[in-house]
Amino acid sequence: MATETHGAEEGGLVFHPMDQFIVEPFFGGTDVAWYTVTNATVWSFLAVLATFLLLVLGSSKRSVIPSRMQSVAELAYGFVYKMVEDICGKEGVKYFPYIMTLFMFIVCANFLGLLPASFTPTAHFAVTVVLAMAVFLTVTILGFVKNGAAFLGLFWVASAPLALRPVLAVIELISYFVRPVSHSIRLAGNVMAGHAVIKVFAGFAALTVVSPFAILGITAMYGLEVLVSFIQAYVFTILTCVYLKDALHPSH
Amino acid sequence: MEGELAHIGAGLAAIGSGAAAIGVGNVAGNFLAGALRNPSAAASQTATLFIGIAFAEALGIFAFLVALLLMFAV
Numbered sequence: 001m002a003t004e005t006h007g008a009e010e011g012g013l014v015f016h017p018m019d020q021f022i023v024e025p026f027f028g029g030t031d032v033a034w035y036t037v038t039n040a041t042v043w044s045f046l047a048v049l050a051t052f053l054l055l056v057l058g059s060s061k062r063s064v065i066p067s068r069m070q071s072v073a074e075l076a077y078g079f080v081y082k083m084v085e086d087i088c089g090k091e092g093v094k095y096f097p098y099i100m101t102l103f104m105f106i107v108c109a110n111f112l113g114l115l116p117a118s119f120t121p122t123a124h125f126a127v128t129v130v131l132a133m134a135v136f137l138t139v140t141i142l143g144f145v146k147n148g149a150a151f152l153g154l155f156w157v158a159s160a161p162l163a164l165r166p167v168l169a170v171i172e173l174i175s176y177f178v179r180p181v182s183h184s185i186r187l188a189g190n191v192m193a194g195h196a197v198i199k200v201f202a203g204f205a206a207l208t209v210v211s212p213f214a215i216l217g218i219t220a221m222y223g224l225e226v227l228v229s230f231i232q233a234y235v236f237t238i239l240t241c242v243y244l245k246d247a248l249h250p251s252h
Numbered sequence: 253m254e255g256e257l258a259h260i261g262a263g264l265a266a267i268g269s270g271a272a273a274i275g276v277g278n279v280a281g282n283f284l285a286g287a288l289r290n291p292s293a294a295a296s297q298t299a300t301l302f303i304g305i306a307f308a309e310a311l312g313i314f315a316f317l318v319a320l321l322l323m324f325a326v
Contacts, residue, residue: 242303
């Protein structure tokens with residue numbers, strides 16, 4: 001089966017599994033400048049639009065017996081609010097709008113990316129690295145503004161034996177700076193891997209003998225991807241909360 | 253020749269994904285074992301579960317990334 005995945009020139013797949021991630025201008029043409037409307041821009045915008053419509057229309061006609069849209073909006077709001085409150089405490093609630101924005105954008109981008117022939121902005125490291133670096137910078141600056149030099153106590157594990165503390169400080173420092181890397185790569189990697197796997201199964205469907213299994217495989221992977229889309233948005237948000245908690249209460 | 257070695261390397265890097273699967277399975281299995289012993293405490297620990305899964309899985313994703321780099325960037 002492996003030979004089929006080498007590309008059209010060898011008579012196998014007519015598309016490459018990674019082709020779906022190519023950024024290209026949305027309205028024809030080939031060259032991409034900074035102002036060009038690409039498929040990435042369009043689907044990011046649609047994710048923002050979906051977030052906006054869900055939350056604005058969901059809260060416009062507030063009734064005691066909620067409509068379907070209102071229940072979904074309330075569910076999302078309550079879900080993120082509880083997460084922030086549980087992890088960061090009452091002080092963290094001030095930063096709830098930022099975390100809610102992150103969650104809604106990622107979850108909408110992921111779900112819109114599951115539509116056939118769509119494009120997933122969150123499968124691109126360029127998008128997730130920006131999100132993760134924004135979180136990293138916010139949290140670091142916030143930690144220093146809130147606690148001053150005491151924020152460095154995050155790296156100085158007071159509960160460990162004195163001899164171990166310098167070693168732990170180095171490890172903590174490294175793990176602190178790896179945070180934005182793992183934070184962004186986790187989201188983009190998961191989403192990208194899932195989409196690529198679906199495309200690989202789609203390629204197997206070209207062979208008549210295995211096509212029923214390929215279709216079953218696509219269906220199963222699609223179900224898994226719906227789960228992964230939500231869970232990765234949840235994980236991204238919950239890690240943001242954990243990092244925020246570290247900034248608000250740096251002592252272990 | 254170099255390109256073929258890169259493909260072998262990408263295949264080897266994929267072993268890391270399996271290792272991450274063991275890690276994630278460990279986390280989820282132990283959570284379930286604990287949750288069945290004390291179901292009332294389980295709901296409050298789902299956040300910890302997902303954080304644990306995320307950390308275990310991150311390294312598998314790194315392995316996947318190495319595989320991708322070998323396939324497309326080297």
